[in-house]
Amino acid sequence: MKELLILQSGTEPPPPAFAKRVIAKELSQRLIAPGGLLSLIRCFIESYEIDTGFEWRKIDMICRIIAARHGCSTEIEYLTNICSQLHEILSLNNTHYLAAAVACILSLHDKFPQAHPVVSLIKEVFQAFDYNYLTTNFNLPGTVILAPQEVEQRLNVLHACVCTTKLDWPVQLLVPNLYMIYTIGTKCTKNDDLKIKSRVIVLKCLEKLSKDKLYEMVKLFLFGKDQPGTAGIVAEEYDAGVALKSVADCGDYAKEESVIYFMELFKNATDDALVTNIFSIALKLLINLKDKRHKKGNKEILLSEDDPVLMDEVDQQYAVILQLLSEISTSPKIVQSLKTNPMIVSDFIEYVILKQNSDRDDECITIALVLLNTILTNSDKIDAKFTNLIPVLRRMGENDSSLNSILCKEALSLLSLETPQKKDTPCEKAISDIFDELLPVRAHGIIELTKLIDTGDAETISKKHYIFCIFQEQLKDTDSYIYLSAVNGLASLCTHCTEDVLHILCKEFLQELNPADRSTQTSERINRDAELRMKIGDVIVKVTKRLGEMAIVHKTILLNTMLCAVSDPDPLIRTSALSNLAEIALVLHYRIGSIIYEVLYCIWSIIETDKAIECRRAAVMVISSLIKGLGKDTLVQLKDNLLPIYRTLKNLYRDNNEDTTVRLHAQIALEELNDIVNQFLFPELKMEKQIFVLDEPQDVFK
Structure with a gap:
């Protein structure tokens, strides 16, 4: 076929007219013969490699050739022949063959939209993951509808469709497939190529949707289909890949997995309009869900103390939207969008501040005030609609107990400027x-x-x-x-912000890997995480020293954090916690009250049972520091615990097999204890006599 094409397309000299007719007739016969279309595609695409990209002129030429009827057969017979050949080509996992085949299918769809063979092929290709189509035709629970190989092959076809950027593919054909493709992407964790292709298909389709349809699609992605307890189709991952399976009960939609995958989609989105629309849609969903929660009322007041508080569907969706907004609102894409076009969130701000109950400190009002301040700070001219907010902002700013009063006052100061300058x-x-x-x-x-x-x-x-x-x-x-x-x-x-800072730092210091995560992490990564946590412990000590006398107010969270870290499985963290405990107690001037008994019990357990020598050294050092810091109050504070401490220190000091550093710390502690007892039993008597030159002065305070 390649030689015939060369003969027909010759120009110097051009072939005679009868030769062209004979060659055209022969090409038509070969095209409708079995494998003829594949031979035609090979003739056009064998001349370039896969890395050089698609040659669109050649693919367009193939589409024009097959769109014209060839041979003596009827139109239906010709289309049936071509569609069967295209069906065979789609089963080949070749990028160029798939691209050419999909282009041919869309070309036939444009020219013969009512032809039965074309309609059947379009349905087979573009209803591959249509949820309604699959549930209608495959409703036997427990059966696998699409095996992993079929899922991958059909995704390759759709991926070839959306990736042919010069092809005007109709998005309405792919929209019914997006829900299942999104579900496949959320479940796919082993096949990176399949995950990337599903992500590309979804993003390309979302870019072409209108804002109203995009709203419905985002809502469907995040919350799933509203069919709890009914039969349906789910995606399950196996070693061979992701398969689609019919089940009698779909169960609860995995909202946590869906929002994580959606944030991954958002991070890979490159279209600015899509990023802006997703952000505005998330704000709109937040408003709608907030209205639903307000209408629902607070039913928890009727529950007793022992009844568990369960989140219903609306509360779960509200939590998902808050999680999504907290992640995407700080992304550089959204920040840049707000800088270039800050008015995209003006409707949200106006609705929340004016129409909601602004006296309460809820999430929507806080988000709206932060966005308002961002717009006013980065805008050269204030929009007239924001001046309507001034009375509400003044009323909210008068309530000093409100957490949003600072944001309101800042917004008022920006609104009062006629020409705000950056x-x-x-x-x-x-x-x-x-x-x-x-x-x-x-x-x-x-x-x-x-x-x-x-x-x-x-x-x-x-x-x-x-x-x-x-x-x-x-x-x-x-x-x-x-x-x-x-x-x-x-x-x-x-x-x-003392209380907030200490809460965050203590939470970061106590972050511990789960046993399952620890088994998958390398030793280098575990050591690096432990080093970071130890540095945070040093920062906590530094914060405590900065607070000085005010640290006594926060002694509970500081001491509890270090005592909890003493039970950490990592010996380095246990050692760091004990060292930090001694430093914090020093800053507190050892005024730790009854917590001292918990500290002693913890140290006692470390000395008796811990196998790590570093931890035992730190434990004995803490005892030495406590005795030195308490001074004469040691006998009063420790009371009945003093004798066991003395015996333990003496045994450690006399044990020749014990670590030398442990024995040294024990010796220092014993010497401190000995000095304290000597000062108590044999106090120094001051040999002083007052001598007066004149009369003895009268003590007015007697």
């Missing part, structure tokens, strides 16, 4: 650097913000809650440099 202050520049795409720039922004806090910059201190949220968000970064910079930034905020 200030390139060090604080604003540092915050802008934190949201940069480059890692070194982000780290530099965190460090600069920390320096501004240490120097007492007025603007930075006024935004302490906002900066606290920024540092808290940076703790999720996997890079250790960013993570430790954020930890140091939180430590600098300790004098301004």
